[in-house]
Amino acid sequence: MELTWTTSDSELKWPWLVVLLVVLVVALLAVWVRIWWRRHPPGASYVAHATRLVSLPRYRTLVQRRRLLGGFGSVAALVACVGGIVLGGRVQETQVMDRDEASRDIMLCLDASGSTAPWNVDVVQEFRDIVEGLEGERIGLTVWNNAAITKFPLTDDYDFVLDRLSEAELAFAGWSEIYPSEEFDDYTAGTWSEERQYQSSLVADGLVSCVQRFDRLDEDRGRALVLATDGEQRGRGVYNLDEAAEYAAEDGIVIHVVANPGEPDKEGDSDGLQAAADETGGTFAQLGTGGSAEDVVEEINELEAAKIERPPLVQTVDEPRTGQVLAGIGVGLLLLVWTVQGLIALAGRTNRGSTP
Amino acid sequence: MTAHLTRVKARLSIHAHRKARGLLEGEYAAIQVGRGIDFNDLREYVRGDDVKDIDWKASARTRMLLIRRYVAERKHTVVLAVSTGRSMAAMNDAQVSKRDLAVFVSGVMGYLAVRHGDLVALVYGDARRQHVRPPDNGELYLERLLGLVHDAITPEAPPSDLAAVLDYVARAIRRRTILVVVSDETSVSDQLAESLRRLTAQHEVLFLTIGDLDPTITAGAPRRLVDVDAGAEVPGWLRGDVRLQQEYAALVAGEESQLRRRLDQLGVVHERVEDTESAIAAVFRVLERQKHARRR
Numbered sequence: 001m002e003l004t005w006t007t008s009d010s011e012l013k014w015p016w017l018v019v020l021l022v023v024l025v026v027a028l029l030a031v032w033v034r035i036w037w038r039r040h041p042p043g044a045s046y047v048a049h050a051t052r053l054v055s056l057p058r059y060r061t062l063v064q065r066r067r068l069l070g071g072f073g074s075v076a077a078l079v080a081c082v083g084g085i086v087l088g089g090r091v092q093e094t095q096v097m098d099r100d101e102a103s104r105d106i107m108l109c110l111d112a113s114g115s116t117a118p119w120n121v122d123v124v125q126e127f128r129d130i131v132e133g134l135e136g137e138r139i140g141l142t143v144w145n146n147a148a149i150t151k152f153p154l155t156d157d158y159d160f161v162l163d164r165l166s167e168a169e170l171a172f173a174g175w176s177e178i179y180p181s182e183e184f185d186d187y188t189a190g191t192w193s194e195e196r197q198y199q200s201s202l203v204a205d206g207l208v209s210c211v212q213r214f215d216r217l218d219e220d221r222g223r224a225l226v227l228a229t230d231g232e233q234r235g236r237g238v239y240n241l242d243e244a245a246e247y248a249a250e251d252g253i254v255i256h257v258v259a260n261p262g263e264p265d266k267e268g269d270s271d272g273l274q275a276a277a278d279e280t281g282g283t284f285a286q287l288g289t290g291g292s293a294e295d296v297v298e299e300i301n302e303l304e305a306a307k308i309e310r311p312p313l314v315q316t317v318d319e320p321r322t323g324q325v326l327a328g329i330g331v332g333l334l335l336l337v338w339t340v341q342g343l344i345a346l347a348g349r350t351n352r353g354s355t356p
Numbered sequence: 357m358t359a360h361l362t363r364v365k366a367r368l369s370i371h372a373h374r375k376a377r378g379l380l381e382g383e384y385a386a387i388q389v390g391r392g393i394d395f396n397d398l399r400e401y402v403r404g405d406d407v408k409d410i411d412w413k414a415s416a417r418t419r420m421l422l423i424r425r426y427v428a429e430r431k432h433t434v435v436l437a438v439s440t441g442r443s444m445a446a447m448n449d450a451q452v453s454k455r456d457l458a459v460f461v462s463g464v465m466g467y468l469a470v471r472h473g474d475l476v477a478l479v480y481g482d483a484r485r486q487h488v489r490p491p492d493n494g495e496l497y498l499e500r501l502l503g504l505v506h507d508a509i510t511p512e513a514p515p516s517d518l519a520a521v522l523d524y525v526a527r528a529i530r531r532r533t534i535l536v537v538v539s540d541e542t543s544v545s546d547q548l549a550e551s552l553r554r555l556t557a558q559h560e561v562l563f564l565t566i567g568d569l570d571p572t573i574t575a576g577a578p579r580r581l582v583d584v585d586a587g588a589e590v591p592g593w594l595r596g597d598v599r600l601q602q603e604y605a606a607l608v609a610g611e612e613s614q615l616r617r618r619l620d621q622l623g624v625v626h627e628r629v630e631d632t633e634s635a636i637a638a639v640f641r642v643l644e645r646q647k648h649a650r651r652r
Contacts, residue, residue, distance in 0.1 A: 045578035046511055048446035048454070049542055050571045050590055052607060058600040066593050348597060 005095040010319055018089035025081050065344070073337040080330025087323030097313040104137045104222035105154050109210035110168070111229035112143040112191040113201040117175035117184070119260035119287065123228045124169045131161050140213055141168065145191035146199045146235075148209030199235030203227075203269070204244040207255070207276070211248045223251065224282070228258040231269040241269065245276035255282040360502035361495055364463035367636060398422040432534060433491045434469035434476050435559070436462045436501065437525050439539035440508035441482035441516025446584045447569040450576045452631055454566050455509040458538050459502050461564055461629050464639045465536045466498040477533070479525045480505055483517035486524035491533075511584050516540065522551040526558075535559035540566045542611050544618040552622050562642050563619055563626035570608075572601045 012018060053059045108127060110120050131139060139161045140154035152164045167187070174181025192200070207227060214223055225248065239247065248255055257277045259270055270286060277284040398414055401421035409423040438458055448454045466476045475491035478501040487508075489501055518539045525535065535555060541548065555561055571581055574596040581590040594600065612628065619626040627642040629635050 044580035044582045044589065045569075046446040046453075046584040047569045047571045047581045047590060048443035048540065048584050049568045050581070050583040051586060052542070052611075053571065053594065053600070053604065056600065056603045056607060058597065058603045059594070062594060062597060062600060066591070 005097050005315070007093050008096050009094040010091055011094075013090035013092050013318075015089060018085055021085045021088055025085070069337055069341055073334060076330050076333030076337060078330070080327050080334060083323050083325070083327025083330050085323075086326060087320060089323075091319045091322060092316045093319045094314060094316050097315075104224065105214060106137055106139050107154065107210050107213055107223075107225045108139065108141045109206065109225050109227045110141070110143045111201060111203070111206065112145045112188040113230075113232075114175055114177065114180070115201070115232060116228065116230050116260055117172045119230075119258075120172040120228060121169055123226075123258060124165050124172065127226075128162060128165045128169075131158055131165065134158065141165070142206075142210045142213050143168075143188065143191055144202070144206030144209055145188065146196050146202050146205075146237075147191055147193050148206050149190045150213055153213065154215060196235070199237065201229070201233050202235070202237035203229055203231055203233050203273070204239040204241045205237035207241070207244040208239050208247050211244075211251060211253055214251065214253060217251055223253040225253050225255050226258060227255055227273070227276075228260070229273070230260050231273050233269065241272040241276050245279040248276075249280045253280060255280040257282065257284045258287065259285065260287045359499070360459050360463050360506060361467060361499045364460060364467050367460075367632065368464065368467065397425050399425060431493075432469070432472070432474040433531060434465060434474055435491075435525065435529055435533045435535045436466060436476065436478045436480075436505075437521055437535055437537045438462055438478070438480040438505050439482070439516045439518045439521055439541075440480045440505060440513065442509075442511050442513040442584050443516045443540055444509045444566075445511045445513065447578070448566055449569055449631060450578065454540055454568075455506065457566050457629060457632060457635065458509065459506050460632055461566075461635050461639060462505060462536070462538050463498070463502050464636055465562075466501065467495070468639075468643075469534075470495055470498050476501065477529065478504065479521060479528060480508055481517075481521045481524060482508075482514040483520055484514040486521055488524065488528040515585060519545065519548045519551050522548070522555060526551065526554055529559075533559050534562065536562045536564065538564050538566070540568065541615065542568075542608075543615055544622075549618065549622060552619075552624055556623055560646060561624050562646060563624045564638070564642065565615070565626065565628050567608075567628060567630060570601070570604060571595065572597065572604045 108123075110116075110123065112120075136156065138154040138156050139158075141151040141161075141164060142148055143151055151168065152161070155161065171181075171183045171187030174184040206229070207225075210225055210227070245255065255277050257273045259273050274284040276282075398411060399422065401410060401423050405423050409425075411422050411424045414422045414424075440458075444454045444458055446454055448457045469476050470493060473493065475493050476498050477491040478489040479486065481487055487504075489504065516539070518537070518541055521539075522537070529535075544552070552561065552563075569577065569581075571583075571590045572595055577595070580592075581595075582588070583590055616626065625642055625646045627638045627645075629638045
């Protein structure tokens, strides 16, 4: 799951320490300047007519060099001090994470019976487009007939999801009444139990099975279930549709129904499906014979728009980089100045040695 | 009370032992030729000379009338004119302060005068104030004068102004004297030259200058140096730079030669006092030169 923290605000944790340190530095500077300006340093001897030095060209060179080095050194020391003070004050950033998008689970709950296979192709195709635009949501896929199997659990690994959806699309596209393709058989294997041949398309049981695929129920997440079916049920399952809807509503799962007409000669329980969608606050879409995938997209877009509002996550973290960089630059410059001074002194000494 | 004169005498006796010379007497030339006890030379009698002065024996030997001439027995006055501004409170070299050296060299001059039976006067001062002590004799008086010079030289004193001191001499000293100027001038300003020109007409001027500690050296020098005039410390990064030392040495040498040339032009006998060791030698050198200059 991708977390994006947005930095909103930076402030000091200990502003009083900054004030204290600034006062301290200023006081030390003042004391130093006082000592520096004092007329008579203790233990000093007097010399007269030293102002004659000023007229010497070498004096001017030395003063210029000194001014340059001293200026650089002072600036460096100040920068290092400021860096230290900033570090001492502990700059902190308030980061906010918007969790709205990142906290939804969508379970695709597809009827694997032959009658809905062509519609499933459309649903899966559109779902792939949806997945490409998602960020943070988890997608899962469950197919069912008279038994439910999980094709993939809830995940935000979208590459994987897309692979699986392609696989599903290929499989559902391979269905035919007379001679279903090997991919279709393989894909739906396990959803049809021969022992219970009088039971098929157990909508309510499939729905409950899909509901049970949701995990982390203790977390406050948005949960949606896209149920694609024709509603034609043969035989009876454990749950009926009302009970299944209730079951889903208990866990706060919103059921969006994408109903398709299925086989033309049979009547699906559209009303029951609509009731289930209504009970959980979901939507119901009836795809007519002329119903296209666009309707599915619309439904799912609606689903996407139904984000739930959650308070953003707020965290405060130390942001020591500014202080570190400042202090680093200051200390580096200071070291550079000292090195240059040392080199000059060394050069002067060797010069003296060569010309005694 | 510090015994300034005791130190002078101790030094002088060492010096006298080293060089077997009649140091303490007759070291400076009398100004006037006249009648006195000390015989000077003979000259031919001219009308108007006192008959008592005729040297009869010499006249008989040379068969011409000669009269004796005597060095005037008058007491001379030695005026010590000492610049006591704050620049004199600085160091002369790493060991000796300029103040001690000024007191010492004044003491040597004064002691020679006292031993000679002459009177010693003192004029000292700075840019703001000048003082005079009238001529008097005796070691005790000289000691007091040296104490005055010693106490006047402090780092808190006003700046030095030799021309002001010399102008004060011109105003305060009326009679003809031997004027010993002790200062630390590095050059002769026009104003100073004018003062000296006026004084040389009236006095025998001996000019003694004291040098300065080189502020650029570090070896053997005090760790921290304060410019007594500017009141600011000589920064450490100025000291120990070889090229600066060379340039400073050249500057000082140039200034000194210019000072010598200028004083020569003015006809002022002068000498640089380097340290206490060579101070006595410098004093005698200046006296020697003064003698020759006068006879020329």
